[in-house]
Amino acid sequence: xxxxxxxxxxxxxxxxxxAYSLKNDFDVTLFHYEEPDEVRHxxxxxxxxxxxxxxxxxxxxxxxxxxxxxxxxxxHFSMGQQKLFVGKLAGxxxxxxxxxxxxxxxxDLVQQGVNFRKTRVARDEIHALAESFDLLIDSSGKSGPLPxxxxxxxxxxxxxxQRKCIVGYFKGVAPVEPEGISITVVPGxxxxxxxxxxxxxxxxxxxxxxALPEGMLDVFKPVKSAQAFEEQMKSMLRDHFPEIYxxxxxxxxxxxxxxxxxxxxxxxxxxxPYLMLNGTLVLGCGDSVFLGDPITGQGCNTxxxxxxxxxxxxxxYKESAWDEKVGIDYWSRTRPYVAEVTEWTNAMxxxxxxxxVQMLLKAAADxxxxxxxxxxxxxxxxxxxxxxxxxx
Ligand SMILES: Cc1cc2nc3c(=O)[nH]c(=O)nc-3n(C[C@H](O)[C@H](O)[C@H](O)COP(=O)(O)OP(=O)(O)OC[C@H]3O[C@@H](n4cnc5c(N)ncnc54)[C@H](O)[C@@H]3O)c2cc1C
Numbered sequence: 001x002x003x004x005x006x007x008x009x010x011x012x013x014x015x016x017x018x019a020y021s022l023k024n025d026f027d028v029t030l031f032h033y034e035e036p037d038e039v040r041h042x043x044x045x046x047x048x049x050x051x052x053x054x055x056x057x058x059x060x061x062x063x064x065x066x067x068x069x070x071x072x073x074x075x076h077f078s079m080g081q082q083k084l085f086v087g088k089l090a091g092x093x094x095x096x097x098x099x100x101x102x103x104x105x106x107x108d109l110v111q112q113g114v115n116f117r118k119t120r121v122a123r124d125e126i127h128a129l130a131e132s133f134d135l136l137i138d139s140s141g142k143s144g145p146l147p148x149x150x151x152x153x154x155x156x157x158x159x160x161x162q163r164k165c166i167v168g169y170f171k172g173v174a175p176v177e178p179e180g181i182s183i184t185v186v187p188g189x190x191x192x193x194x195x196x197x198x199x200x201x202x203x204x205x206x207x208x209x210x211a212l213p214e215g216m217l218d219v220f221k222p223v224k225s226a227q228a229f230e231e232q233m234k235s236m237l238r239d240h241f242p243e244i245y246x247x248x249x250x251x252x253x254x255x256x257x258x259x260x261x262x263x264x265x266x267x268x269x270x271x272x273p274y275l276m277l278n279g280t281l282v283l284g285c286g287d288s289v290f291l292g293d294p295i296t297g298q299g300c301n302t303x304x305x306x307x308x309x310x311x312x313x314x315x316x317y318k319e320s321a322w323d324e325k326v327g328i329d330y331w332s333r334t335r336p337y338v339a340e341v342t343e344w345t346n347a348m349x350x351x352x353x354x355x356x357v358q359m360l361l362k363a364a365a366d367x368x369x370x371x372x373x374x375x376x377x378x379x380x381x382x383x384x385x386x387x388x389x390x391x392x
Contacts, residue, residue, distance in 0.1 A: 003027040004134040004322070006314075009121045009146060011039075012098070013048075014139035014286030014303040016105045020061040021311040023114050025318060029133075033120035036103035040200065043259045044169055045098045047195050047208045049181065049297045051378045052091025054304040061311075064104050069094040070196035070203055074180030075374040077360065078243070080187065084364040086178065087374030093181075095197035095206065097169070121146060130280035135322050137283050137310070139303075142266055144288030149271035155342045161265035162293050162349035163190060166209040166220045168233055169197065169260035172252030173205035173244065181297075184241060185352070189216040191295065192241055201256040207233060207244075210295050213265075216240070226258040268292045268349075270342055273306075273334070274327025281322045283330060285310055290338050292345040298380060302341050309333045340384040344376075347387050356387060 004026050008015045011032040022028050034042070049072065050058070058065065072093040077084050110116050121129065121140070126147050130136050138146050175196055176182045182194040195206040211217035217240065223229050234253065237245040255261055269291050273284035284290075286303035313330040314322075347353070352360075363370040376383035 004318075005029070005132070007031065007129060007133040007136045009136070009138050010140040010144075010286075010288070011102055011106050012139060012141050012286060012303070013300045014288075014307050015137070016102065016109070017057065017061060017063065017304055017307040018137060018139065018285060018310060019109050019114055020063050020105075021307065022314065023109070023112065025315065027115075029115040029117060030106075030109065031117050031119055031121050032106070033118065035118060036106040039106065040099050040103040041259070042099055044167065044262050046299070047095060047167060047193065047197070047206050047294065047297065048098050048101075048300055049093050049095045049195060049377075050300055050304070051093045052089070053378060054301045055091070055094065057304050057308050060308075064108055066094070066096045066101065066198060069096045069198035070175075070179060072180050072196060074178050075377065076176050076180055076182040077363070077370075077373070078182070078184040079360065080185070081242070083243070084360055085367075085370035085373075086180070087363065087370035087372070089180075089374050090378055093378075095195050097197060097199040100198070100200050123147075126282070127277055130277040130282055133280060135281050135283065135314070136277075137285055138288045139284070139286045139307075140288045142287040142291055145271055145284050146288070147275060147277060147282050149273060149275060149284050149289055152270040152272055155270035155339060156268065157346060158268050161213065161267050163210040163265065163295060164213055164218050164220070165262070165264045165266070165294055166211060167262045168207050168229055169199060169204040169256045170207055170233070171204060171254055171256055172249045173207070174247040174249070175205065176247075182244075184244075186217065186240060187352070188212070190218075192244070193297070194244060199256055199260070201260075204256045204260070207237075208294075209236070210293075220263055223263070226255050226261060229261045230255055266291055266293060268342070268346060270338060273331055274324065276324055276327075281324065281327055283310065283327055290342070292342055293349050295348045296341070296345045296380070296383070297377060298341050298345060301380075302338065305337055306334045337380070341380040344380055344383040344387055353387065359386065
């Protein structure tokens, strides 16, 4: 029997995990507008923390791992200048530069016989493309979606970005100990995330500012060069993050290279991830349909969770027709998780609720409470419970 044909648009976290999981049972074609080498030498894209449930899924589908990435074991949390606690994660997390991870996986998939077409799929090509496949998956990331998936109004309260995202990959910052992610909240202005990561240039420290638009941290707009970015980050650390500044070696402090910085902003929005086009099922997976602010570091984890659920759905329907029913099943499997992560993430962009402030203060004197907060990032359901059900 002929294998069913699946077209996957985009070779990011969602598209790549889908390709690995589906390639043995189906005839998979990947669409992307760059060769692996162009991805490898492009600009940074994310801070890409993969928490342990995502790493477990990548292992399940035999995706290439990177053992040399710094092992992220803890979450350090400070409020203003006050260090509150260090929570221990249940399992180690990693951050591997997406340019490195994506290009490696693309090369590997092609070697394993997955079809690759170098093209940027245009919105008006979707109809024609759908006709050549039994299923088309839009995993084109935050520039999507390509087809007109309807917006889920109840999960999409914003009309504009809630943060400016300012990211640089730096050399010359001594890591926090024990090694982990450090989060500093500056009430009314935003957050700073410090993340140890692996790149082609070796180990780096990611400095990631989430600035409230027009607030005190939103000062990178005029920055147009790597050198200006370095200078602005240096004064930002000196003026607002003295603890990080105390770990900077001023002689070595520099971006890993001239493509290692990024400024962006996303308007969070959730779409219903299925529709029929001329009799072909089209599904969405990852940021194209489930787009959140990076403040909770959940985008890759949501993309990976939903990609696994999509795999399970397609295997369950392997021998039957692929129609709207399959889309409804996929959405009913993923909707609870997407709703929890979205509501938690959206709440994090607002003022911190008083009962959460109390939990953070309690964690300063209670290691178990600190660990439980660290686990929010691995199991967003727990964060959602803490924010909305107050079961603590
Ligand atoms: C500043 C920042 C920090 C972040 N930090 C974290 C974090 O710490 N942890 C975390 O889990 N998430 C984080 N995220 C989010 C995370 O990076 C994304 O959620 C994740 O990469 C989504 O995966 P994806 O496969 O949906 O999209 P992507 O990884 O963006 O991949 C989409 C792919 O589709 C391609 N594409 C786009 N349009 C087309 C087209 N028309 N035709 C063909 N190909 C196309 C793109 O080039 C890309 O290869 C962060 C995001 C930002 C912006």
